[in-house]
Amino acid sequence: MIALERRAAPSRAWLWGAPLLAVALTMIAGGLMFAALGKDPVAAIRTIFWDPLFDPQFAAYSRPQLLVKAGPLVLIATGLALGFRAGVWNIGAEGQYIVGALCGAGAGLALYPMEAWFIFPLMVLAGALGGWAWAMIPAILKTRFNTNEILVSLLLVYVAESLLASAAVGVLRNPEGGGFPGSRNLSQWASSANPELIAGTGAHWGVVAALIAVILAYVVLNRHLTGFHIKLAGQAPRAARFAGVNPARLVLFCFGTAGLLAGLAGVFEVTGPAGQIGIDFNVGYGFTAIIVAFLGRLDPLGILLAGLLMALTYIGGELASFMLGIPVAAIQAFQGMLLFFLLAVDVLTNFRIRVGRRDIA
């Protein structure tokens, strides 16, 4: 008989061992799937995990792309993690990301074609405010009317998507675009461009912002009273109340921070890698960031690693898809396996497996 027994304290060895075990299990299960599809499993797994980092043909381009892909994920996930720690469930980062991009792009395009140093900072500010304001809707509805923040924030994503579609074919449409939807290309307008800061690194301002956010979140969580309140509210809401934590203020803080960071991610994306507002500008960073946040165990440094790992599976998955002809669905299943095993083996951190009969005292 196999039984799970709660550990007195989380195992430090498994804290680090679990992710490695999960990756190993994913490689085995994924390899079996690729073999069943008639593809060479070793080549597939090497293409996903190794080639983007070390293949001489691709690595010089793929490695910087890891940062491009991980930047928005880490930025958004860091904000979400604060709320998730406190038991405040913001599921609508995708919407905050969209509104941030819209506000940022709108603020810039209003001044087109002026060239001035202050345009980009203004756009960043507008984007952050836009994301913050969009997050304030579910936050205030929760603190004032006790609505469910999960539902409201999620449904506001669909509102934001409609705003995006409307802006792409309406107010923000490129007047020189021949009637096609989509804004002017912001990455090709010097005043609004968010280029690579050092050529060949992929690091644009969004990546820098993500690193700063990780450091600040780490400091807030570990060295600041607010961080203590967040953790306390998540672990023991009643105790938090006695300790003088104001739940409403905490909800506003968590939503506000997450919205601000998601808005920043949006504006950095629209001025950089994406370049323009289009109907399908959002590609799910806000939702994937939820996975990244949990994958990183809601810890800022963990999120940084988790974001890079997710980015690796995206970029490596693309390579495997066209180099080896693996269907996209199989790549997505492989990513799903990785997440599944990571969360599944987490159980070993807090529990130990006992084989044999349980002693009856």
Add this chain to the structure above:
Amino acid sequence: MIRRTFLGTTLLGAAALAFMQPAFAQDDKVKVGFVYVGPIGDGGYTYEHDQARLKVEEHFGDKVETVYQESVPEGADAERVMTQMALSGADLIFATSFGFMDPTINTAKKFPDVKFEHATGYKRADNVGTYSARFYEGRAVLGHIAGKMTETNKIGYIASYPIPEVIRGINASYIAAKKANPDVEFNIVWAFTWFDPAKEADAAKALIEQGADVILQHTDSTAPHAAAAEAGNVIAFGQASDMAEYKPSPRVSSIIDNWAPYYIDRVQAVMDGTWESDDTWDGIGPGMVEIGEITAVPDDVKAEALEIRDRIAAGEYHPFTGPLNRQDGSEWLKEGETADDATLLGMDFYVEGLTGDIPN
């Protein structure tokens, strides 16, 4: 780890530029990449592009190698996919969706020796050509059948995005349907997607509930056909692909995109070293647009539809022939006048008789 990545990439920064040249193919094979917006199993638009890819392989045998990437989002991801394809040694890349336009131009700048072909766009460069099909010619044929077949005089139209191509299709269908049946009304739903079976099914159901017994679609899945089959007494038309699994009814005909001759032609040009950037816009005549077998309609309707098809193919009839007014009543084309390509390419207005506004 992040620090190592930073250091590593900074040192490699200069080397990166050197790597930006495509690796020369080890053999004489021409490598052709295809970037798809949907899954190859969509049964519609992407499916037909992939069928054409397979025909390229069939035609050239081992002189060609093809790779493809499906379900690529339109934006930053598309640029990465194309860059990685170019790095893998592709000589020619077909970017098959409108939204890949800027990513194609950006990637093409980095790889001057790689040829790019972008479908349905308007930006070209020395190594970027564009191509599209005159789908509106096919829509005129389908519009005629739709006008003849409707009994409720209500035709539902599932539109994707308010871009000129889609608006052109709506106008062409409407003009033909109205000619066949002066009482016809169009009800247009904007789905804001190229491929989303759930959304498309919802749109079809809503249109059917509002009395439509004919569904036209400019989205790529077969979901509207399933909805039509479920409702009964509703007909639909295949979009981009034949959608033959719904033959003979509810699918009574279809517009088929046949990209194979064009793709074979362009691959040949790369092999011969004669490839040049240009803009191709072909219709029924050259075979880029085909009308699928017409089923389950009266013989006279079928004969009329085929006649329209043949006259368009022969250049005797233009689907946009005056007199035609714009929706606001102002004159667009005089008696006997036909639309010029520039107006068609940038079409942003409905013709007279259509109701509702183009989302804006």
